[in-house]
Amino acid sequence: MTNLIETRDLCRTFGSEETKVTALDHVSINIEQGEFTAIIGPSGSGKTTLLHLIGGLDEPNSGSVTLSGSNIADMSGNQLSDFRRDHIGFIFQAYNLIPVLSAEENIEYIMLLQGISAAERKKRVKEMLELVELDGLGDRRPSHLSGGQQQRVAVARAMASKPDIILADEPTANLDSKTGISLLDVMRDLNQKRKMTFVFSTHDEKIMDRATRLIYLRDGKVERDERK
Amino acid sequence: MLTFQIAFRNILRQKRRSLLTGLSMTGGYVLFVFGFSLLEGSYGNIIDIFTLDSTGHIQIHQDDYRDRPKIYKTIQNQEQIKVALTDNPEIKSFTPRVFSPALAYAGDKTAPSRIIGIDPVLEPTVSRLVQKVAKGTYFSTSPNPDGYYEAMIGRGLHIRLKLDVGDELVLISSGADGSIANDIFVVSAIIGNKTSFDRMAVYLPLVAAQEFLSLGDDVHEYALLVNDKDANETIARGLSAQLSELTVAPWQEVEATFYRTMQADKQGNYFSMGLITFIVFIGVLNTVLMSVLERTREFGVLRAIGSRPMQLVRLISLETFILAFISVMVGFLLILPFVYWFAEVGMLMPEPIDMGGIEFQHLKGEMSARVFWIPMAFILGTAVLISIPPGFRAARILPKEAMGSH
Numbered sequence: 001m002t003n004l005i006e007t008r009d010l011c012r013t014f015g016s017e018e019t020k021v022t023a024l025d026h027v028s029i030n031i032e033q034g035e036f037t038a039i040i041g042p043s044g045s046g047k048t049t050l051l052h053l054i055g056g057l058d059e060p061n062s063g064s065v066t067l068s069g070s071n072i073a074d075m076s077g078n079q080l081s082d083f084r085r086d087h088i089g090f091i092f093q094a095y096n097l098i099p100v101l102s103a104e105e106n107i108e109y110i111m112l113l114q115g116i117s118a119a120e121r122k123k124r125v126k127e128m129l130e131l132v133e134l135d136g137l138g139d140r141r142p143s144h145l146s147g148g149q150q151q152r153v154a155v156a157r158a159m160a161s162k163p164d165i166i167l168a169d170e171p172t173a174n175l176d177s178k179t180g181i182s183l184l185d186v187m188r189d190l191n192q193k194r195k196m197t198f199v200f201s202t203h204d205e206k207i208m209d210r211a212t213r214l215i216y217l218r219d220g221k222v223e224r225d226e227r228k
Numbered sequence: 229m230l231t232f233q234i235a236f237r238n239i240l241r242q243k244r245r246s247l248l249t250g251l252s253m254t255g256g257y258v259l260f261v262f263g264f265s266l267l268e269g270s271y272g273n274i275i276d277i278f279t280l281d282s283t284g285h286i287q288i289h290q291d292d293y294r295d296r297p298k299i300y301k302t303i304q305n306q307e308q309i310k311v312a313l314t315d316n317p318e319i320k321s322f323t324p325r326v327f328s329p330a331l332a333y334a335g336d337k338t339a340p341s342r343i344i345g346i347d348p349v350l351e352p353t354v355s356r357l358v359q360k361v362a363k364g365t366y367f368s369t370s371p372n373p374d375g376y377y378e379a380m381i382g383r384g385l386h387i388r389l390k391l392d393v394g395d396e397l398v399l400i401s402s403g404a405d406g407s408i409a410n411d412i413f414v415v416s417a418i419i420g421n422k423t424s425f426d427r428m429a430v431y432l433p434l435v436a437a438q439e440f441l442s443l444g445d446d447v448h449e450y451a452l453l454v455n456d457k458d459a460n461e462t463i464a465r466g467l468s469a470q471l472s473e474l475t476v477a478p479w480q481e482v483e484a485t486f487y488r489t490m491q492a493d494k495q496g497n498y499f500s501m502g503l504i505t506f507i508v509f510i511g512v513l514n515t516v517l518m519s520v521l522e523r524t525r526e527f528g529v530l531r532a533i534g535s536r537p538m539q540l541v542r543l544i545s546l547e548t549f550i551l552a553f554i555s556v557m558v559g560f561l562l563i564l565p566f567v568y569w570f571a572e573v574g575m576l577m578p579e580p581i582d583m584g585g586i587e588f589q590h591l592k593g594e595m596s597a598r599v600f601w602i603p604m605a606f607i608l609g610t611a612v613l614i615s616i617p618p619g620f621r622a623a624r625i626l627p628k629e630a631m632g633s634h
């Protein structure tokens with residue numbers, strides 16, 4: 001197995017001198033291709049910060065993030081935008097679909113950014129909707145979908161660009177536990193059938209059970225790291 | 229185009245706000261077009277009054293006759309010039325003229341005057357002289373049964389010399405050959421009013437004037453009208469090259485002072501119209517900025533999933549452009565009938581208005597492509613320009629704004 005993500009001595013602090021908060025404190029982890037990783041920890045333990053740094057949405061104070069062999073810290077501007085577009089899929093806690101676009105169009109948009117042909121886009125949209133079991137709901141706007149359905153569209157959107165890895169920050173936090181578990185099952189399915197690598201954060205016990213790898217964070221440090 | 233759809237649907241999303249912004253742009257456009265049309269129409273009106281009174285669109289002289297008129301600075305070779313002017317499809321009509329100062333006598337009264345020799349048939353194709361006949365009848369080329377040629381005199385002479393239609397008038401001047409010229413003419417008409425430029429003029433039939441001044445076949449001036457009066461400067465340049473031994477000048481040069489005053493006046497008016505439109509756009513800027521700030525998270529998402537900052541700038545510009553375009557189109561349909569009516573019928577003002585020293589009372593608009601498209605280009609251009617700062621604001625939104633629970 002190859003290392004897809006490698007973080008080395010990641011440190012991230014917020015604020016200055018007196019109000020300084022250390023969100024991440026020398027975090028070094030490796031995540032391999034095909035893993036289904038949960039980052040676990042109480043609120044304020046640094047989960048979001050870690051996902052930001054891995055996804056190139058934020059810059060560390062020190063340390064490095066290597067994704068598929070490229071050092072994200074070395075990139076900037078458009079390079080980083082393009083890298084996110086082509087290599088990383090995101091799922092957000094609050095779904096964050098584009099409200100004026102239908103489910104299909106939300107999935108299509110990222111492929112448009114990638115310059116994928118119309119025919120290929122259509123084909124993949126259909127395929128993705130089937131994968132997340134939403135066939136037939138493609139023409140609905142987000143406001144006409146339930147939370148669970150919206151989050152599945154978000155999963156489909158993340159998958160559509162064929163990224164190396166999908167990062168999800170508390171993807172089930174806004175869902176009731178039954179819907180949350182079924183979303184996790186969809187993700188797990190994609191992980192197994194499509195060999196998609198997932199890293200998601202959670203503090204929900206039932207969700208953790210589905211993971212194959214558990215990284216426990218506390219006060220910005222890795223407390224425990226176990227594979228099942 | 230998905231970007232186009234996003235932009236378009238974002239406009240529909242905040243219906244009331246888009247409506248208000250759109251209406252303010254429609255209002256700006258309508259005002260701009262209407263003001264522009266009336267302004268151009270009025271100037272067109274003034275230019276017509278000015279050029280059709282006597283100047284014409286283009287004048288031809290020998291050498292510097294215009295600045296230093298001397299009786300011997302004449303245009304010869306009439307046939308050659310007439311052929312050149314007749315063959316030019318851009319020239320609508322032309323008329324030859326001769327001029328000379330003269331002393332006018334009637335009974336025991338005398339007054340300095342100016343002879344203007346005109347072709348009675350060609351002159352009405354260029355100027356409104358016929359319409360300016362206030363009393364009597366427009367003259368003909370042939371002498372009357374007693375052998376006297378007819379003359380038409382300005383209102384000023386009519387008053388100074390107590391001279392009326394049917395009376396005899398004696399003119400004394402010097403001929404081109406140095407001889408003393410004097411002859412008797414019969415007044416056939418009184419021309420214009422006390423403020424007309426020709427209030428002290430004596431109009432004579434061209435042949436009579438040429439004979440009186442011993443000019444032979446020569447003339448001092450050709451005044452001409454062109455079909456496309458906006459192109460008169462270009463046409464004048466072409467003619468100048470063709471008639472290289474003569475001096476050809478568009479009316480803008482002939483009446484340079486008037487033209488400069490008018491241009492300055494015009495620029496002032498354009499500036500105020502531009503300013504009004506710009507003020508409208510301060511409101512538009514505010515709306516666009518507000519809508520960007522409200523959508524911070526959305527832009528964060530777009531950035532997170534890989535949109536480049538410039539793509540967001542383009543999206544905002546496109547949204548503003550689409551709204552401006554719709555507004556302008558609505559404005560176009562609204563204002564079209566008004567502009568048409570003002571151009572075709574116009575309005576009679578209760579008081580005459582003074583523009584560039586010329587009074588006129590009939591307010592008319594201009595109906596032309598530029599009256600619509602210049603304000604259109606201005607509004608659309610300003611809309612795009614105004615959307616750039618909010619666009620950059622959106623582009624600066626950090627992708628991590630997309631995360632978190634709020």
Ligand SMILES: Nc1ncnc2c1ncn2[C@@H]1O[C@H](COP(=O)(O)OP(=O)(O)O)[C@@H](O)[C@H]1O
Pocket residue numbers: 014015021022023041042043044045046047048049050
């Ligand atoms: N933008 C920020 N400014 C200041 N402090 C922050 C910021 N983001 C996170 N933090 C702090 O960093 C720590 C880790 O936060 P976070 O990564 O959001 O934790 P989690 O996602 O596990 O709840 C917290 O103490 C939080 O208050």
Ligand SMILES: [Mg+2]
Pocket residue numbers: 047048049169
């Ligand atoms: Mg968090």
